[in-house]
Amino acid sequence: MLRFDEIYDGKTVLVTGHTGFKGAWLTIWLRELGADVVGFSLPEPVSEPNMFDVCGLGERCVDVRGDVRDRAAVAAVVAEHDPDVIFHMAAQPIVLTGIAEPVETFEVNAQGTVHVLEAVRQVAATGSSKRRVVVSITTDKVYEDQNWPWGYRETDRLGGKDPYSASKAMAELSIHAYRRTYFRPEDLADHGVALASVRAGNVIGGGDLAPHRLVPDCIKALQAGVPIEVRNPASVRPWQHVMVPLSGYLELGRRMLGAEAAGFCEAWNFGPADEAGITVGQVADKLIEIWGGGTVTAGEPDTGGFETFLLRLAFDKAASKMDWRPGLDWVEALTETAAWFGALGVGDDMYDVTVRHLGRLTA
Numbered sequence: 001m002l003r004f005d006e007i008y009d010g011k012t013v014l015v016t017g018h019t020g021f022k023g024a025w026l027t028i029w030l031r032e033l034g035a036d037v038v039g040f041s042l043p044e045p046v047s048e049p050n051m052f053d054v055c056g057l058g059e060r061c062v063d064v065r066g067d068v069r070d071r072a073a074v075a076a077v078v079a080e081h082d083p084d085v086i087f088h089m090a091a092q093p094i095v096l097t098g099i100a101e102p103v104e105t106f107e108v109n110a111q112g113t114v115h116v117l118e119a120v121r122q123v124a125a126t127g128s129s130k131r132r133v134v135v136s137i138t139t140d141k142v143y144e145d146q147n148w149p150w151g152y153r154e155t156d157r158l159g160g161k162d163p164y165s166a167s168k169a170m171a172e173l174s175i176h177a178y179r180r181t182y183f184r185p186e187d188l189a190d191h192g193v194a195l196a197s198v199r200a201g202n203v204i205g206g207g208d209l210a211p212h213r214l215v216p217d218c219i220k221a222l223q224a225g226v227p228i229e230v231r232n233p234a235s236v237r238p239w240q241h242v243m244v245p246l247s248g249y250l251e252l253g254r255r256m257l258g259a260e261a262a263g264f265c266e267a268w269n270f271g272p273a274d275e276a277g278i279t280v281g282q283v284a285d286k287l288i289e290i291w292g293g294g295t296v297t298a299g300e301p302d303t304g305g306f307e308t309f310l311l312r313l314a315f316d317k318a319a320s321k322m323d324w325r326p327g328l329d330w331v332e333a334l335t336e337t338a339a340w341f342g343a344l345g346v347g348d349d350m351y352d353v354t355v356r357h358l359g360r361l362t363a
């Protein structure tokens, strides 16, 4: 397992959105690195079943329930635990839900982020100037769509033509404003707060138990012995394992806890290395190969609303300044995902299974 120089050992780490797909993986990883994890998420589960429960995480972290739209609740959890590191992931993360529920999406994603930043400002103002690291998770969709074939860089213009994307770009702007106004990297020795944002695209992996996700749906079909229904075989998507961006977030956190932290208080892209993009049809065929049998049937085409193009992120900056690499390619990502669901199907201990999977990511 990548261990990040043991820097998280004994640290208090707040993960907002810890009951979600990425949050559950991060909670397990941080626990295995020796951190005391405090989670803050909505009371209700993200799906039924869900990875948080399947892995028994309620017993394995300080499990706080609340809403990031509730400024007092966010302030209270930050003040009570005064975390060394915050990974802010809690969000309304679905583009189509954002189109149906724009007000809630802006409130949760934009205002919720401001509540986290403000809670840190308050605690930093009253306490010691100990190092406090905040890594705020946005998305690859924060960039203004330029419809160009190369990857977006961190310096490209922000935009967002749907409420989800715009709400995350607004979160980016608030992070920038807090960093320039209150948490200036050049004054880090005085205020102690190291603040960065991270941008990554869609992830796959074991534990993604929400309905209507391509890879889990394929695996369910394979487990049931029925054909995989593929609606858009030519559609191109990035296919990165959830461990890939999480390793970037953790590496960034490690750097921001260290002596050179000021140089890392900015925005960072993390992404897969598969520049060409892989089609949905290729993914279904590869899963059948990995599973050792199965068939595909054509389903009703579905454009998926606004998500019709392949958005690429350039991660050159993370590669050169942090020596970060994706660690798994798309075939390894699918193999890991199929193995995780296979283990779930035979009733294995999914916490232990997930820990073993974390051990397979290489630097």
Ligand SMILES: NC(=O)c1ccc[n+]([C@@H]2O[C@H](COP(=O)([O-])OP(=O)(O)OC[C@H]3O[C@@H](n4cnc5c(N)ncnc54)[C@H](O)[C@@H]3O)[C@@H](O)[C@H]2O)c1
Residues within 6 Å of the ligand: 016, 017, 018, 019, 020, 021, 022, 023, 040, 041, 042, 043, 044, 046, 066, 067, 068, 069, 088, 089, 090, 091, 092, 093, 108, 112, 137, 138, 139, 140, 200, 201, 202, 203, 204
């Ligand atoms: N999954 C992806 O492919 C992907 C891609 C790009 C960016 N992201 C970003 O990564 C983060 C995690 O995504 P995920 O896929 O794990 O999402 P998820 O839906 O699985 O989990 C979302 C988490 O946020 C919490 N949450 C939602 N609204 C909240 C609120 N109002 N107050 C408190 N908690 C709230 C939920 O309880 C849950 O714990 C999000 O910020 C998302 O935008 C995800």
